[in-house]
Amino acid sequence: MIIGVPKEIKEDEKRVSLVPSGVQMLTQSGHRVLVENDAGVGAGFSDEEYRQAGAEIFESGQALWQEAQMIVKVKEPLPGEYQLIQDGQIILTFLHLAAVPQLARVLAEKKAVAVAYETIEGPNRSLPLLxxxxxxxxxxxxxxxxxxxxxxxxxxxxxxxxxxxxxxxxxxxxxxxxxxxxxxxxxxxxxxxxxxxxxxxxxxxxxxxxxxxxxxxxxxxxxxxxxxxxxxxxxxxxxxxxxxxxxxxxxxxxxxxxxxxxxxxxxxxxxxxxxxxxxxxxxxxxxxxxxxxxxxxxxxxxxxxVPRTATFALTNVTTGFVLELANKGYKAAFAENEMLAAGANVVHGHFVHPAVAEAVNMDYTPLNRVLQQF
Incomplete structure (x- = not known):
C-alpha cells in the first residue's frame, strides 16, 4: 500500500503522524511511505531521518495526496485540504466530525474510508488512541x-x-x-x-x-x-x-x-x-x-x-493500526479487529458510526452492511 504523511496545516500544529521508526516498520513490510518535506520538523524529525527509514520525501503536498492510497494525519483535514481527498482514499486521523459536519459531508461525497482515532474502542469502552x-x-x-x-x-x-x-x-x-x-x-x-x-x-x-x-x-x-x-x-x-x-x-x-x-x-x-x-x-x-x-x-x-512528547505518545498507539490497515486492507482489518472497526466513521458515502451519524444529522448504516456491498 502507498501511505502518505502530509504536513499538518492547522495553525500551531507541529505534531506529525508517523515517526521514522514507524516508517521503517511499514517499509520493511513492503509498503511505500510518502512524507511531505518538513512534515516532522516541528516534532524534531528531519527529512533525512525519514529517508534513512525508507520514506520518499515529497516536495508537493498535493502530489502526495494524489498518489497515496492511505493518508495518515494527526488532525482533521481542513477546508484547504478537502479538494485533495481522493475518491475511496483511506483517511486515518483525529476527525471529531461532530464539530465539523462540513468535513463529514465531504468525506461521504468522496466515498472515503474515514477512520477516527477518537472512536477506536478497546475493552470496557476504553479509547486507547485518544x-x-x-x-x-x-x-x-x-x-x-x-x-x-x-x-x-x-x-x-x-x-x-x-x-x-x-x-x-x-x-x-x-x-x-x-x-x-x-x-x-x-x-x-x-x-x-x-x-x-x-x-x-x-x-x-x-x-x-x-x-x-x-x-x-x-x-x-x-x-x-x-x-x-x-x-x-x-x-x-x-x-x-x-x-x-x-x-x-x-x-x-x-x-x-x-x-x-x-x-x-x-x-x-x-x-x-x-x-x-x-x-x-x-x-x-x-x-x-x-x-x-x-x-x-x-x-x-x-x-x-508539546509536539515531540505528543508525537511519540500518539504514534506509540497508532502505528500498529496503520500497519494493520496497510497489511490487510480496510475490509479484512475491520472484519478481524473490532477495535479498528469501531473507529470507522464514514465508509463509501455511508455513516457507519451511530453517534457520528446522529451528531451530523445523517442516516446511520451498520458497517457490516456497507462492507457486504464492496
Missing amino acids: EPMSEIAGRMATQIGARLLESTFGGRGVLMGGVPGVPPADVVIIGGGTVGVTATRVAIGMGAQVTILDINSQRLREIYRLFDGRIVSLMSNSYSLERVVQYADLLIGAVLLPGGRAPRLVTEEMVKTMKPGAVIIDVAIDQGGIVETIDRVTTHSSPTYSKHGVLHYAVPNMPGA
Whole structure:
C-alpha cells in the first residue's frame, strides 16, 4: 500500500503522524511511505531521518495526496485540504466530525474510508488512541490554567497552592474521564482545592478512592453545576461523548456568576465544547478571550504545543493500526479487529458510526452492511 504523511496545516500544529521508526516498520513490510518535506520538523524529525527509514520525501503536498492510497494525519483535514481527498482514499486521523459536519459531508461525497482515532474502542469502552492525548491535555489544562490565573495574563491573581494563611485556588473539573483525572492529579500536586463532577456515581467513588478523599466529588446536574461554577477560580471542561457532540452543560447565566478574572479551559472544544460562552475556537498563538469578565481558553489541539512528547505518545498507539490497515486492507482489518472497526466513521458515502451519524444529522448504516456491498 502507498501511505502518505502530509504536513499538518492547522495553525500551531507541529505534531506529525508517523515517526521514522514507524516508517521503517511499514517499509520493511513492503509498503511505500510518502512524507511531505518538513512534515516532522516541528516534532524534531528531519527529512533525512525519514529517508534513512525508507520514506520518499515529497516536495508537493498535493502530489502526495494524489498518489497515496492511505493518508495518515494527526488532525482533521481542513477546508484547504478537502479538494485533495481522493475518491475511496483511506483517511486515518483525529476527525471529531461532530464539530465539523462540513468535513463529514465531504468525506461521504468522496466515498472515503474515514477512520477516527477518537472512536477506536478497546475493552470496557476504553479509547486507547485518544487516551495519551487526553493525558497530555489534562496535564496541560491545569498547567495552563495556573498561568492564566496570574494577573499578567488577565486572571484573578491567585496562586494555585496558596501560601500559609492564604487559601489555595478552587479548581472545578467537569468530567471524570482521563482528562479530568489527569487534570485533578496535577491540580492536587500544585496544592489546589479540587471539586470534580461526573454523571456516574461509581466513577466518582473510584476517583475519590484514587485520591484518598483529597477531593470534593459531586454528581453532575444543573443544580450542582450552578453552585460550583460560582466559586471556581479555574473551571476545566473534560466531558467526552465518543463520536458525539459535547453537551452544553455550563450556561451563559452560570458564567455570569463567576468571579472576575476566573478562568475557563474547555478541553471538549474539539467536540463543540461544554460551555455556552465558548463561541469561538482559539489558537496557541492567540489562546484566550474575555467574556463577562471571565477568561476563556478554547484551543482544540492542546497537545500540539508539546509536539515531540505528543508525537511519540500518539504514534506509540497508532502505528500498529496503520500497519494493520496497510497489511490487510480496510475490509479484512475491520472484519478481524473490532477495535479498528469501531473507529470507522464514514465508509463509501455511508455513516457507519451511530453517534457520528446522529451528531451530523445523517442516516446511520451498520458497517457490516456497507462492507457486504464492496
